[in-house]
Amino acid sequence: MYVIKSTEKMKAIMGNYFRSLETGEKKVAWCTSVGPAELLRSFGFEVYFPENHGALLGATRTAMDVIPEAVKSGYSGHVCSYTTADIGSYLRNETPLKKHYGMKGHPKPDIIAFNTNQCREVQDWFYFFAKEFNCPIVGITPPRYLEEVTQKEVDLVVEQFKRMIPVCEQVSGRKFDEEKFKETVRLSKEATLLWQKVLKTSTAMNAPISFFDGTIHMGPIVVLRGTQVAKDYYTELLAELEDNVKNNVGFLPNARTRIFWEGMPIWGKLRMLSDLFTSNGAAVVASTYCSSWVFDKFDENDPWNSTARAYTEIFINRGEKAKMKMLSDWFKEYHIDGIIYHDSKTCFNNSNAKFGMPQRLKEITGVPALVIEGDLCDLRFFSEGQSITKIETFLEQLEENKVLG
Numbered sequence: 001m002y003v004i005k006s007t008e009k010m011k012a013i014m015g016n017y018f019r020s021l022e023t024g025e026k027k028v029a030w031c032t033s034v035g036p037a038e039l040l041r042s043f044g045f046e047v048y049f050p051e052n053h054g055a056l057l058g059a060t061r062t063a064m065d066v067i068p069e070a071v072k073s074g075y076s077g078h079v080c081s082y083t084t085a086d087i088g089s090y091l092r093n094e095t096p097l098k099k100h101y102g103m104k105g106h107p108k109p110d111i112i113a114f115n116t117n118q119c120r121e122v123q124d125w126f127y128f129f130a131k132e133f134n135c136p137i138v139g140i141t142p143p144r145y146l147e148e149v150t151q152k153e154v155d156l157v158v159e160q161f162k163r164m165i166p167v168c169e170q171v172s173g174r175k176f177d178e179e180k181f182k183e184t185v186r187l188s189k190e191a192t193l194l195w196q197k198v199l200k201t202s203t204a205m206n207a208p209i210s211f212f213d214g215t216i217h218m219g220p221i222v223v224l225r226g227t228q229v230a231k232d233y234y235t236e237l238l239a240e241l242e243d244n245v246k247n248n249v250g251f252l253p254n255a256r257t258r259i260f261w262e263g264m265p266i267w268g269k270l271r272m273l274s275d276l277f278t279s280n281g282a283a284v285v286a287s288t289y290c291s292s293w294v295f296d297k298f299d300e301n302d303p304w305n306s307t308a309r310a311y312t313e314i315f316i317n318r319g320e321k322a323k324m325k326m327l328s329d330w331f332k333e334y335h336i337d338g339i340i341y342h343d344s345k346t347c348f349n350n351s352n353a354k355f356g357m358p359q360r361l362k363e364i365t366g367v368p369a370l371v372i373e374g375d376l377c378d379l380r381f382f383s384e385g386q387s388i389t390k391i392e393t394f395l396e397q398l399e400e401n402k403v404l405g
């Protein structure tokens, strides 16, 4: 059985990270997953990411036990199930953080920061907690759905980032230190470039890391970017995977088809889906989701502009033409035979199959597409039987087309 050995190290790193949030040694900033974490870290905050907790609630399949609690408080069961699961978990004081990491519950925030570059939902979600914990909240609201990100948009975001400084200074009790900020951006850049290389090892025909493995190994790049720990982890993981490529060791040797996953993971069904694809000879080698934490524009010599640009240029914040260009490039780079779109019921923002893009992209690239319906956390919106049938039929057709083609 194929095993990525670094997994144990990654679990230890994530355990230490979660436990560090409760020691009281550092003040805690909550941040959206593609928010200005580097700026917050430069003030000495430990940074906690509620979306990561949402994913944990999904992966442990505890989300559905707690979502009704949020619904009772007025949050629709049809909005982002990270939001409803996280709020419900807090209201019920039930979280896998207790069982898995021995924590008391949600770590108490000293400051909350959000960036609506991904969606407006995070704003409502984070305001709920700012009120609960009676703590300061700062928001970045960049222009959205951009085909091109010009200096005008970057300037706007830089201005908003800079408005965070007085609040961060007051809460942290530290003056802003440009050198510290630069250093954090450098560490973040180095880790994110390593993460990019990790993902690109699967351009090899015998790919060493699947999309499903990627959703696990991305933990440190989400929660620990800007730290030496993240950089060291991806140095080690990359060395292991490059070795595997050199020795022709991969997670599915002789894969018959190579698949791209578009959209959110279905957290509670990762194992089932991973087994389904491999048992049908299909290697899911790339995704928009795992690539979302590649910020290759970071530059410690230009920390404000480069972070503002990198966080505004993310896939989810782009117009259709820009998205299609990025997907077309990935298809070529990873030798993709077919793309699966996860049309997520409660994440409108990260679902790209609602307005005809799969059809238009297929016309341009010739890469066949399948849309499956589901959700990131709320499995009531996922029909397992129906999805298995659709995926198996799609994979069979891909193989037939390859033989005929």
Ligand code: SF4
Binding pocket: 051, 080, 081, 082, 083, 118, 119, 120, 121, 122, 264, 346, 347, 348, 349, 350, 376
């Ligand atoms: S991008 Fe989607 S899943 Fe993520 S917070 Fe926004 S609505 Fe929720």
